[in-house]
Amino acid sequence: MPLIISLTTMNPVFVAAAFAALVIVYRVYHRYTRISLADVPGPEPASFIMGNIIELFKGQAGEADFQWQAQYGDVVRFKGPFGEDQLIISDPAALQYIFVKSGYRFPKQEDRRMLSYLVNGEGLLWADGDVHKRQRRVMLPGFGGPESKAFFPLFKGCAESMSNKWMDMINTSKDQSAVINVAAWLTRATLDAVGEAAFDAHFGSIDNNESALVRAYTNMMTDVFASLSDGQIFFQGVSKYIPLRILRYLGETGNGPRLLRMREAGSVISSVAKQMVEDKSEMLLQGEGSRDILSLLVKANMDADAKAKLTEEEMIAQMRTLLLAGHETTSTTLSWALLELAKNPEIQSRFRAEIREAEATIHKRGDAEFTIADFDDMPYTAAVIKVRDVVQTLFGYYDAALSLQEVLRFSPAAHHVHRYASQDDILPLSRPITARFGKVIHELPVPKGTRIVASIAAYNRSKDLWGEDAHVFNPERWLNGAAKEKKTTSLGVYSNLMTFGDGVRTCIGWRFALIEMRVFLTEMVGNFEFALTDQSERVRREACMVMIPTVEGEVQNGVQLALRVSVAPRTEKEY
Numbered sequence: 001m002p003l004i005i006s007l008t009t010m011n012p013v014f015v016a017a018a019f020a021a022l023v024i025v026y027r028v029y030h031r032y033t034r035i036s037l038a039d040v041p042g043p044e045p046a047s048f049i050m051g052n053i054i055e056l057f058k059g060q061a062g063e064a065d066f067q068w069q070a071q072y073g074d075v076v077r078f079k080g081p082f083g084e085d086q087l088i089i090s091d092p093a094a095l096q097y098i099f100v101k102s103g104y105r106f107p108k109q110e111d112r113r114m115l116s117y118l119v120n121g122e123g124l125l126w127a128d129g130d131v132h133k134r135q136r137r138v139m140l141p142g143f144g145g146p147e148s149k150a151f152f153p154l155f156k157g158c159a160e161s162m163s164n165k166w167m168d169m170i171n172t173s174k175d176q177s178a179v180i181n182v183a184a185w186l187t188r189a190t191l192d193a194v195g196e197a198a199f200d201a202h203f204g205s206i207d208n209n210e211s212a213l214v215r216a217y218t219n220m221m222t223d224v225f226a227s228l229s230d231g232q233i234f235f236q237g238v239s240k241y242i243p244l245r246i247l248r249y250l251g252e253t254g255n256g257p258r259l260l261r262m263r264e265a266g267s268v269i270s271s272v273a274k275q276m277v278e279d280k281s282e283m284l285l286q287g288e289g290s291r292d293i294l295s296l297l298v299k300a301n302m303d304a305d306a307k308a309k310l311t312e313e314e315m316i317a318q319m320r321t322l323l324l325a326g327h328e329t330t331s332t333t334l335s336w337a338l339l340e341l342a343k344n345p346e347i348q349s350r351f352r353a354e355i356r357e358a359e360a361t362i363h364k365r366g367d368a369e370f371t372i373a374d375f376d377d378m379p380y381t382a383a384v385i386k387v388r389d390v391v392q393t394l395f396g397y398y399d400a401a402l403s404l405q406e407v408l409r410f411s412p413a414a415h416h417v418h419r420y421a422s423q424d425d426i427l428p429l430s431r432p433i434t435a436r437f438g439k440v441i442h443e444l445p446v447p448k449g450t451r452i453v454a455s456i457a458a459y460n461r462s463k464d465l466w467g468e469d470a471h472v473f474n475p476e477r478w479l480n481g482a483a484k485e486k487k488t489t490s491l492g493v494y495s496n497l498m499t500f501g502d503g504v505r506t507c508i509g510w511r512f513a514l515i516e517m518r519v520f521l522t523e524m525v526g527n528f529e530f531a532l533t534d535q536s537e538r539v540r541r542e543a544c545m546v547m548i549p550t551v552e553g554e555v556q557n558g559v560q561l562a563l564r565v566s567v568a569p570r571t572e573k574e575y
């Protein structure tokens, strides 16, 4: 009271000045003692309006990430439109906190979810929170270890069909080799693989690249997401300020070529998915189910209680999600693997030698071919030990030898994953950050709403984790243990890589993908030699949700990776 009385009797100008001085002192104190995102080191924005988003989203996948990581570290502040502070993170402890420890506290941004909705509908990639939990619970039974292993023969069949086509092309060529757009073939072959495994459906994409489904998917990601103009990147950057209803309306009715392409593809894919769901439900009702993922999903859905059940619309969205997520990712990873092997012929020969060794072990055992069922059914006998050696060879050492681990590290199909802080939070850090004014911080407070780009590409290339040669494609790191020794914070479901994400939204198809990619790599590298072409120098890592190979100056032609393919030599004994 006396204070208020004395204040009211004072000169108002003096009171105002004293108050302003207090605010300034408080602000200065706050500035020097509390860390704000603006204090975290990062690049200067090109402009207040655009921030750094053009650098980040216009270049090749991972380009800005690597540069900023080298310059500023594993937690980098960059500017979004209108000066908004955002983070790009490759720090293991921070990523572990965001993806694993916090559960759903770092959800996907609504505007990014809207993109998922427009591409795949209200499926697992779109869902969040309780809806995501419910959908995932129904989906999971289709993706266990045994379920994925059971697809081995299907994958083998698809890989062989593709390799027969390549063999024909080579045999009819003049010089016993052919320049093949391996990426385009792999896209179709993996579409067939996911069709068979997930839906028991025979799309026949390897034989017929003119079917409606193949046409819908061919180059969809590049047509829709590649080479965005500055204006389109800016629109994406500010779409969070647009109410969701309006955003959805714009997406569903806009007639820009990208939106039209996306909607046309969506309607073809939806009608194929709808038909498959109806057929499968009918078959199951007549007791004719099989082991494909859709059967397991329909069955799990029939068994689920009323509240957990997926609606028909959700089922169709899951099918669309699986079709897309299940083939673009594996096909591009395989393409990047072939490019690296073509660049490194000595590594390629070494892998082929490993495949020959494994084949020899299998033949010695008396089998014509390696089958994955061997591993599940064998009793614990000397024979099993022998088989176990093969497993060890094929799935332990073999992954490294086939450079699968190294490709997944070096070229993660999903190079960015987007999240935001749904509440004020504090990120732990593996390595302290020296913020502005020289203040060293060991954890970073992030205000509610902070947008975060988790850079899988940069995490997978961190020198702290993978050594000084992190930017070199070097499968040896997996063989000599160097990759393992550096592990400090354990992340990811496979080999301490973030390639399949982690936590509540870990890639549901990671086992499926690993088995499929092993089968395809073995088939391809066992049968063919891959060499670079004139075009190889111009291959771009195109950032279009998935990191797709395109060619500089020809991005409009979509997915391209032309390699010279010839038949791999075998000695007489090896036939």
Ligand code: HEM
Binding pocket: 124, 125, 136, 194, 198, 321, 322, 325, 326, 327, 329, 330, 333, 412, 413, 414, 417, 418, 498, 499, 500, 501, 502, 504, 505, 506, 507, 508, 509, 510, 512, 513
């Ligand atoms: C090399 C192959 C693959 C890579 C690199 C990959 C990568 C990823 C990543 C990083 C995520 C997490 C995204 C996030 O946290 O926001 C994810 C999620 C997902 N993936 Fe994969 N994936 C691959 C193959 C597959 C396959 C073969 C399928 C299905 C057959 C599949 C289906 C999914 C689905 C449905 C999700 C959403 C999971 C959820 O949100 O609960 N993926 N994938």
